[in-house]
Amino acid sequence: MEVIFLGSGNAFYSENMDMSSLLIRLDDFDILVDCGPGCLKNYLKYAGKLHKLKYIFLTHFHGDHTGGLPFLLLYLGHFHQDLPKPVIIGPRGAKNRIRKLCDACYQGSRLIKGLAFREIGKRHLEQRLFVGQNVEFRTYAMAHKKESLAYRITIGDISMAITGDTGWNSKIVEMSEGCELLISECSTLTPETPGHLSVSEWLAKIDLLKAKLIVPVHRGKDVRGALEKEGRLPVKILQDGDKLVF
Ligand SMILES: [Zn+2]
Numbered sequence: 001m002e003v004i005f006l007g008s009g010n011a012f013y014s015e016n017m018d019m020s021s022l023l024i025r026l027d028d029f030d031i032l033v034d035c036g037p038g039c040l041k042n043y044l045k046y047a048g049k050l051h052k053l054k055y056i057f058l059t060h061f062h063g064d065h066t067g068g069l070p071f072l073l074l075y076l077g078h079f080h081q082d083l084p085k086p087v088i089i090g091p092r093g094a095k096n097r098i099r100k101l102c103d104a105c106y107q108g109s110r111l112i113k114g115l116a117f118r119e120i121g122k123r124h125l126e127q128r129l130f131v132g133q134n135v136e137f138r139t140y141a142m143a144h145k146k147e148s149l150a151y152r153i154t155i156g157d158i159s160m161a162i163t164g165d166t167g168w169n170s171k172i173v174e175m176s177e178g179c180e181l182l183i184s185e186c187s188t189l190t191p192e193t194p195g196h197l198s199v200s201e202w203l204a205k206i207d208l209l210k211a212k213l214i215v216p217v218h219r220g221k222d223v224r225g226a227l228e229k230e231g232r233l234p235v236k237i238l239q240d241g242d243k244l245v246f
Contacts, residue, residue: 029053042240058090065165144165165196172209181246185197
């Protein structure tokens with residue numbers, strides 16, 4: 001399994017990183033988590049073809065996490081019209097939001113035609129859910145927008161937790177317990193933006209996080225430098241195009 005970082009930055013192209021997109025590549029298919037505006041470009045650049053894309057998980061509806069979808073869907077419709085469309089898994093209301101987004105970009109193009117949506121409601125939170133036969137996932141409500149979800153995805157004996165955007169909350173500890181990988185947002189140096197995490201909050205809580213490896217994403221200016229200065233943390237700072245192999 002490969003985890004390929006397609007976009008590790010925030011909504012401001014901080015430190016020249018693209019907006020949120022993460023690719024999990026399995027032998028048989030790809031899973032995308034969020035689809036920021038640069039997603040298609042980086043998918044092609046760092047992972048090659050899109051023909052194995054089967055599932056797209058969305059953490060929330062902000063444009064830096066969903067704005068690449070119209071172009072990704074346009075590409076699939078143009079170059080892979082013979083393949084089944086991916087399934088979109090996201091918060092309640094996902095279908096309506098994505099339909100409106102696609103319609104605003106290409107009115108009447110029916111970009112979402114043939115897409116299956118699976119919306120996660122309150123009653124599904126923290127439940128053991130599946131897509132396909134071998135991808136198990138749980139969702140956790142996060143402290144960002146009212147629809148925000150984090151995902152803990154388990155494939156075989158590898159579990160990874162992905163926070164999406166969020167302020168600090170105890171579910172981050174719970175969902176990352178026993179994970180090989182925690183991909184957590186870390187937006188600023190000090191707490192300054194509600195609904196986001198900072199380096200100082202991270203450092204105060206890092207002993208609580210039991211994932212083997214933590215990768216900060218949605219990184220703002222100087223976050224990389226501040227974390228690197230700390231050293232000795234179970235933290236790896238990755239750039240767009242970097243990959244982890246499990
Ligand atoms: Zn957001």
